[in-house]
Amino acid sequence: MTVPATPGRRAEAGVLPLDGAGVLVPAETPFRQVWRSFRKDRLAMAGLVVLAALLMLAVLGKLFTEWWVLFDPATVRLPDKLRPPFSIPSSSIGKELWPTLGLYPFGTDELGRNVFARMLQGSFVSLSVGVVAVSISLIIGITVGGVAGFYGQRKLGFVSVDTLLMRVTDVAVCFPTFFLILTVVALLPPNIYNIMIVIGITSWMGTARFVRAEFMALREQDFVTAARALGLSEGRIIFRHLMPNAMAPVLVSATIDVAHAILTESALSFLGFGVRPPFATWGNILADGRSYIFDAPWLFILPGGAILVVVLAFNLVGEGLRDAMNPKLRRRASG
Amino acid sequence: MSGAEPQATPLLSIRGLRVDFATDAGSVPAVRGVDLDIGISETVALVGESGCGKSVTAMSVMRLLTGRISAGSIRFGNTELQSLSEPEMRRIRGAQIGMVFQEPMTSLNPVLTIGKQIEEVLTLHQRLTSSAARAHAVELLKRVGIPSAERRASQYPHELSGGMKQRVMIAMAISCRPKLLIADEPTTALDVTIQAQIMDLLGSLQQELGMAVLLITHDLGVVAHFAERVAVMYAGKIVEQGAVRDIFKRAAHPYTRALLAALPDPLRTAARLEAIPGRVPLPRMLPAGCAFCARCKHVFEPCPGVLPELFPIAPGHSAACFLHDPRRAPSNVPCQ
């Protein structure tokens, strides 16, 4: 196009000029639009920064506590038990047990283990439980919801696919999830992978309902009918047209589900059904610390505070995303 | 001052109304200086395409705006509506000025019976007892042509068809015998046969109650048969106003003429319609002069730079176009 772009001329909702002058203005992708709106939400941005920091910490934690052991969460130093944060090891600690940094930044627990090291190890566990469990629940939820929403009208014997899947979902919702998890975990070997799987397969119902509702609404949209009229295959319609549009609310609920999964894991570990000691998670640090509430308050304040911050950060990001992706809340220039 | 001055003291008199909306990118003008008079028991149609500011103008009269009135005055009788407090304004709304909206589906409360909703207005403005209000509500429903009104009064909105709901909305709007009824696209959501009934009802109510009607619409067919006077809006300004015949038979502004030519007319079928090239400019990219100049066939040198005022053409008929400026117009005026 030969029309020069006027500086500062910005494309916005429904306003590309007919003369083609807008060709020179970069296209605004839906992603960039959401990001522009998300960035304005200060709380959500704070949540995002916290999450990014925690993610880095979790990766570093895994690195420094298990592979290149700078901070050993399992070293027992009985003479130094219940030392407050930032205290220096006593003289009875030998050189080989001397902690990195030369002090206990978060104090020590009742066995003299470095709480900082244990928190680092726990951060990886907590985040990975959250992320993996939610990934499992998303896979189940999207499949069930997607099938119910897209193929719902098909008949299986005397009931429709939709009816069948949704009644199954209703039944799954009715189970007292937490007790189910407790029972299953009590029967299975208590390792972290089992916990991730159990949390995942007991928390997909919300996602399934979400995806089903989205698919059913989207199926009626003209662009999906147009895609069928153009002779596109069902697979292409589902993965190219329905999925990307249904993902926005699912993503939002997933961030909030991650917070929920982290809480569940902490609760399980707290009750002693989760990851077994000596392997540290925020939940079992908290559980161990509960006997020393008055003698060593850092033993519950630190892991408790960490759980609070992560859960809050995920919730803030989730809510920020929801607002940013909801075009009704997003303020627009109206002509 | 506009050229159209139907009576010595109009019922509603809007002068220099400007409304701005705040957006991400700063304030955007929606109405840019509107002057409009409505005489007692007169029907005035405000027409234009979407986004031209016609609904915003109506909402500013009711003071139900999300935007900000940045300048201008709105006088209703002898009252300046802008200077009223909110409680005083509430006494005007519903009682003195009634309003009917486009969407009869969403304008009624779904959890109250329609009888209750009418009674609410009556008890609020007229301090009727509840049994008197009930009787009056049924009376009103009969008046707007709802069959078996007693039974209907105890029904909920979802039990009524779209046309019936619009009748209920009209019953509510006229319940306190307002002097002015603002009808914002009252028939846009309805089918033609229902539209004819509703417009017929509005016409007979207007005669009977002697109220003025401000009809906001984009449907020129409805305007032609219902309005006495017409004001055409484009990009936040009135570009032409006059009696209905002035507008449809002797349109003076190039936009009005282009709009009429763009309509498919069942009486004269042509292979092609005279489409207006381009589209309405963005509110923040308006030229200093006439907003229509980029799409106008007759554009000449003052148009892009100077804002045209409403130039009188005949008594009660004026157009905001330099073609009608006796000082500037080129000798070969292409119209008429």
Add this chain to the structure above:
Amino acid sequence: MPQAASVSVNSGPQSPLVEVSGLRKYFPVRGGLFGGVVNQVRAVEDVSFSIKRGETLGLVGESGCGKTTVGRLLLRLIEPSAGRVRFGGEDLATLSSSALRQMRQRMQIVFQDPYSSLNPRRTVGDAIGEPLFVHGRARGAELERRVTELLERVGLPGGYRSRYPHEFSGGQRQRVCIARALALSPELVVCDEAVSALDISIQAQILNLLRDLQDEYGLTYLFISHNLNVVRHIADRIAVMYLGKLVEEADAERLFESPQHPYTRALMSANPVPDPDVPLRPVCLQGELPSPLDPPAGCRFHTRCPSAFQPCSHIVPEARLISGPHTTEGHRVWCHLYDDAPNSD
């Protein structure tokens, strides 16, 4: 003359492009714990018509009359409960799903709402190019070229192909939808209220574009609309529907000059012409539109018909041929007032 277009494209007798016979669609109403069928909406009942190649058939009626359902049945976007749609001589119902996908290249649809008819997460270039890609018509640079060409054909700069729908106005989106529908060079385009959501000046632009495209590519249109003036402008023939059934079908000019069915007359009389000197004398229809769950027996219009008489309430009227000026194609009416006229079948 609107007829001129069809005559110039078709010379001599030939088979119609689309033939619809006895088309019915009942939508089940589900309820109860296991979602059993408790009732059915009789959306379309025994509709038959045909469209010639290069012709525009207007389908008018008020909301809920089933005109949109007819459009979708025609493309087999929904399955008919009964009846047959023949497209270019082939019965759509007998096609396998892959044969149907091939057939869909020959018929397309443009919708009313330009906002919901484009996927908000894909560029308009993707939207227009996808059918070309999927059907193996073009790849790579050739695909780009075709998309650019199509955009320019509908009056948009080709450079807009990397844009997202939210950056376009309603009229521009409708142009994109038309370009998408044209991508596979279809023979039939169903325009489902395609200009109803647009402002007058934009509506005129789109109507002109549709007319130009028809002349250029010899397209056949089924133009569904509630706006009589628009249909009169664009259609060669018009069919009027009421509550799921056809009530009248005739040449556009003929239908407007002498509507025969009482419902068509009521519809025409209520249509305001944008001219204050043409008097508006609407025939007011009594009562409400009956529910399609339980449509009246006999003629479906008899409950509101000003000229209903004895047989209307129990005998379903058959199609009758009316003769008169401009009835080159036959003027069909489904009304007992014309029981003396010859049967059209």
